[in-house]
Amino acid sequence: MAEEALSNLRVIELAQGIAGPYCGKLFADLGAEVIKVEPPEGDRARRLGPFPGDEPHPEKSGLFLHLNTGKKSVTLDVGVASGQAIVKKLLEQADVLIESDGRSPARGGEWGLGYDDLKGAFPQLVYVSITPFGASGPYKDYRGNSLTAMAMSTIMYNTGEPDREPLSTGGTPGDYIAGIQAWVGALAALAYREREGRARLPDGQGQQVDVSMAEAVACADEYNAAMYAFQGAIRRRYYSRHIFGYPMDIMPCKDGHIVLIPGVQGFPQPGLTQEGAVSGMALLLEKPELDQHPLFISGQERMVRWRELDDLLTPWLMEHTAREIVETAQALRMPFAPVPTVKDLLEDEHLGARGFFRRIEHPEAGELPYAGPPFRMTETPPRIQRAPLLGEHNEETLSALGYSEEEQTILREREVT
Structure with missing residues (x-):
């Protein structure tokens, strides 16, 4: 079988939750080496579930297992100098850094892991930042999540009964939309680096990909902005329907x-x-x-x-x-x-014929069905592999960076890893 389409890339993921990890998952499923840097207690998604039998377990969160297929896990306290040094060693051979949601330490800058801190030392790096409102503007320090983004996009304003409050869809679509847009933006930045950087600057031409979740969702507002611009009309709520035809x-x-x-x-x-x-x-x-x-x-x-x-x-x-x-x-x-x-979906004959759901064995969670790739490729098909155990790749990764067994023991004892 041919190598996967992105098997030449290394991605460092400093992200928790959904948006950033989903972006990293899309890289991993296409063959990129994605090293997920988790705090010593693990990505908070490990504590969100759902869990088998409703019993919390850091290795059995359905959300974490879904979002982190095919990645490597390294535990690291990036709030201390030795942890930051390890991140920078990882970045020496990295193509992409993903940080997301305003909770990861890279966003603060005080630990020297912001884009402006890193771009001089790592000119090849594509730095993907996913935040609720972007890295600039009056709202740049506001907190937010998928529900915030859905509200700010006008999608909620247009959803629901005419005489009732605005509604949102279930789940967290804003996170997934932002994650997809971040992945597309990163691929575009990598294509630019390949075209321009390699030809003119042998050391590479990286850049920041600044993704605002609110803007990513607002791009899906259909024609609301155009209707207001053309007619001065504000689209009102009309149940779950399209306003230009019924029944839909x-x-x-x-x-x-x-x-x-x-x-x-x-x-x-x-x-x-x-x-x-x-x-x-x-x-x-x-x-x-x-x-x-x-x-x-x-x-x-x-x-x-x-x-x-x-x-x-x-x-x-x-x-x-x-x-x-x-x-x-x-x-x-x-x-x-x-x-x-969801039972109907798992048993759907069409999805079954296409092999969309994949059954994957995990050493702690056992064999479970996983959603397959969102698209097919004839020559370099994506592969869905299991999510990592917490810190599973610490020794492998630190050894590759030149850390001796004794040094790794000291890092563990000091709770850096």
Whole structure:
């Protein structure tokens, strides 16, 4: 098998939580050597779970196992001079440094691990910084998380019922969006270094990649800013729907819920639908005569009288399973989808056929299913390998840096590692 696409890179990860570690995971799954520098007590994700049987264990956190596949773990107190010296030794052969979320010591600068502190000694280094609001501006020292970013992006303002408070989606999408953008930014900086630095400056041309979680999420605001710029209009909350068409919503069915999206084939299109043709929704409901109904003919009527349309659709939906509805709708070229539970997702035949979930053995957590790579590559396929034990690679890494057994013992006794 060919080497992975990024097997020539070394990444030092000074990051905890989700955003930075997810960025590091994307490097590791594509073959980069990612050395995760954890405090002696471990990344705080090790304490977040979920845990088997709800019993906390630093090696069995589902969150940590997911975010840290394929990495090496080195424990290090970077708040002391000897710890900082080891980090700098690691950076001598590193391509990328990832620090994130405002809690890692690199952000403070007082320990000499900020970008301005390091760029002179390590001109080849791509320094990736992920913070709630970026490294500059009035909010640069504000704390924040995914929920903060979702709120600041206008996505929350547009989500929820019109007469109720704004809502956020479940989970922490802001962290993952920021992690992906940080990875893309780092790859762009590495491509620039390869193109410009190697040709003109043999020592390399690194740079800082400054990722604001709030800005990363705001880039996904669809057309809110453009609507305000063009029309002076502020988009209001309209349930979970797209404001320019209905139905495009989650609806109940016999055994759960489905996403109902008729698409261009779903309803009659005056002047466009061939004479005698029956729309996809009328065929789905097995009532061709519905094409003469005002709610089928007029998109405007559907928007205004959406409750009536729900009453028209719901009885049929409640008589059929999600699988029956989705398969029939897809056959009619309408992009319906089920709303699966995690159990459904793990048992999904399509994902199974593509081998998306991988079962990986871990010495403490045992064999578990892991989400596979977000994309496929024909020549250099990503590989998902287990997450490291806390400090598993201390000896290997310190020995490679030239530290003797005696010196490593002293570092352990002084609780530096």
